[in-house]
Amino acid sequence: MTLRHNGPMARYSYSRLETYASCPLKYKFQYLDRVKVDVGPSVEAFLGSRVHDALEWLYGQVQLGLVPTLDEVLARYGEAWDAEWTDRVRIVRQGVTADTYRRLGEKCLRLYFRRHAPFAEGLVLGLEEPFSLDLGEGIELTGYIDRLTKHDGDVYEVHDYKTSGNLPTPEEAARDVQAGLYALAVRARFPHAREVRLVWHYLRFDERLVTSRSEVELAELRADTVRRVREVERATEFPPQESALCAWCEYFGICPAKGHRLVLAELPPSRHRGEPGVALVDRLAALKRELRETSARLEGEIAVVEEALVAYAREHGFAVVVGTEVEATVVDDEVLALPGSGDPERVELEDRLRRLGLWEACATVSLDKVKKLVRDGDLPEAARAEILALARVEPRVTIRLRRRRPAE
Ligand code: SF4
Numbered sequence: 546m547t548l549r550h551n552g553p554m555a556r557y558s559y560s561r562l563e564t565y566a567s568c569p570l571k572y573k574f575q576y577l578d579r580v581k582v583d584v585g586p587s588v589e590a591f592l593g594s595r596v597h598d599a600l601e602w603l604y605g606q607v608q609l610g611l612v613p614t615l616d617e618v619l620a621r622y623g624e625a626w627d628a629e630w631t632d633r634v635r636i637v638r639q640g641v642t643a644d645t646y647r648r649l650g651e652k653c654l655r656l657y658f659r660r661h662a663p664f665a666e667g668l669v670l671g672l673e674e675p676f677s678l679d680l681g682e683g684i685e686l687t688g689y690i691d692r693l694t695k696h697d698g699d700v701y702e703v704h705d706y707k708t709s710g711n712l713p714t715p716e717e718a719a720r721d722v723q724a725g726l727y728a729l730a731v732r733a734r735f736p737h738a739r740e741v742r743l744v745w746h747y748l749r750f751d752e753r754l755v756t757s758r759s760e761v762e763l764a765e766l767r768a769d770t771v772r773r774v775r776e777v778e779r780a781t782e783f784p785p786q787e788s789a790l791c792a793w794c795e796y797f798g799i800c801p802a803k804g805h806r807l808v809l810a811e812l813p814p815s816r817h818r819g820e821p822g823v824a825l826v827d828r829l830a831a832l833k834r835e836l837r838e839t840s841a842r843l844e845g846e847i848a849v850v851e852e853a854l855v856a857y858a859r860e861h862g863f864a865v866v867v868g869t870e871v872e873a874t875v876v877d878d879e880v881l882a883l884p885g886s887g888d889p890e891r892v893e894l895e896d897r898l899r900r901l902g903l904w905e906a907c908a909t910v911s912l913d914k915v916k917k918l919v920r921d922g923d924l925p926e927a928a929r930a931e932i933l934a935l936a937r938v939e940p941r942v943t944i945r946l947r948r949r950r951p952a953e
Contacts, residue, residue: 554685557774559723565777567790573783574796584795585633592646593708595626596653596748597691600706601672604692607664608672615658619651626650637792653708653748660751667694667702676730680767684774690727699739703727706746718745718754725766728758772923779920779929787950830946 565572574580586594599622606613613621626647636643671693678686692704705724713721724743731741745754758766785802797803805822817823858866858875866873884890898904918924919932 554679554683555774555778556685556687557770557777558687559726562770562773562777563722565780566773567788568786568794569780569783570785570800570802571794571796572777574799577783580796580799582795582799584798585631585635587793588634588636588643588646589709589793591629591634592650593706595622595629596650596708597673597706598622598625599650599654600657600691604664604669604672608669612663615655615662618654618658622650622654623647635793649749650708656751657706657746657748667696669693670695670701676727676734678726678730678733680771680774682771684771686726686730686770688727688730690730693731699735699737700742701731701735701738701740702742702744703731704744704746706748708748710749712747712750712752713754715754715756719756721745721756722766724756725758725763726770729763729767732763775923776921826946829944833946 561572561576564575599618602621603613603618630643634643636646669692671690674690674693676688676690680686690703691706694702694704696702703724705727718724721743724745728741728743732738735741741757743756743758745756746752747754785800787802791797791800791803794800798807809817809820809823812820818827854866854873855875855877858864859877864875866875884894895904898907915932919929919936924932
């Protein structure tokens with residue numbers, strides 16, 4: 546169902562949604578607070594831009610009826626590399642230099658050239674082609690298509706160049722969200738298209754993964770994208786989500802998940818233990834460990850004493866055993882054991898309670914489930930607002946201990 550929407554369109558891109566999925570805090574820095582940090586691009590992003598520029602130039606020449614030589618493409622690439630390079634470009638990986646990446650870009654272009662020259666496949670409709678797609682419900686999806694081509698029989702191809710070091714499997718390529726969204730955009734722009742092919746070039750591997758999407762898949766993707774946008778719009782908390790990608794994050798220097806790591810990085814390892822934060826975390830971890838161990842030991846001792854007490858009471862026929870300050874009642878009877886939540890018979894029990902009209906009398910509301918429904922569920926806005934009207938916002942501090950991440 547398409548809801549009527551009167552407000553301004555909310556504009557999203559694939560990378561914006563992916564940023565939220567990978568780290569909500571990074572999303573907040575980048576898209577909500579628009580924080581400016583004095584950090585240059587990663588060398589991987591720099592390499593990707595230079596290779597994209599070179600291929601854009603190459604196909605621009607092809608559109609003019611010219612076919613550049615490989616040397617011309619490489620010269621163009623090298624000139625742009627030199628012109629754009631600054632010391633602000635970040636090299637994160639150890640043991641590699643700018644030249645490693647520069648040569649990697651040349652290799653990508655060489656492989657691409659050898660496979661595709663003289664670049665006569667299809668009619669180029671657009672290079673770095675911007676698109677805007679109305680997803681309905683007031684949501685606009687925007688992006689750029691590296692190269693859009695038209696082929697005989699109303700077949701359209703979206704070409705995307707990847708310089709990353711990961712080669713997806715064909716199954717992963719068939720599920721690729723970015724490719725699916727681009728297919729949606731091309732279908733919307735060329736409704737008469739007989740077929741839209743998604744050609745993803747993995748340049749480092751000299752591989753191209755060609756997929757397409759069915760109407761059903763596109764409808765599901767559209768609905769899922771709207772759901773993702775709604776989730777982002779509803780978000781009120783933006784926690785940091787640390788991952789291997791943090792090393793490339795431009796907000797590393799201001800990220801609260803990294804601040805203490807940066808403090809420690811400034812200290813020699815011999816002074817880490819004396820640092821106040823380290824000392825507090827170590828003390829807390831030691832106390833929690835002690836609590837766990839003590840509690841396990843006491844539970845074991847309690848079980849042994851209880852067993853002995855029951856044996857004593859039974860032997861003497863006592864229902865109450867008296868201590869110095871407290872006394873213990875020992876009740877020997879039977880209890881009903883009903884199927885628990887993981888028990889296969891639980892579903893049957895719930896069905897029977899409903900059938901017998903007892904459900905309302907027995908069921909209790911799970912507040913955790915209500916919270917999840919309000920936060921992540923696909924609830925109508927009016928229903929969400931009605932529930933939230935009864936909720937309060939309370940301050941909360943949570944401390945969780947986890948195994949320390951390797952040094953970054
Ligand atoms: S450094 Fe990591 S946790 Fe912090 S904002 Fe960036 S991606 Fe998120």
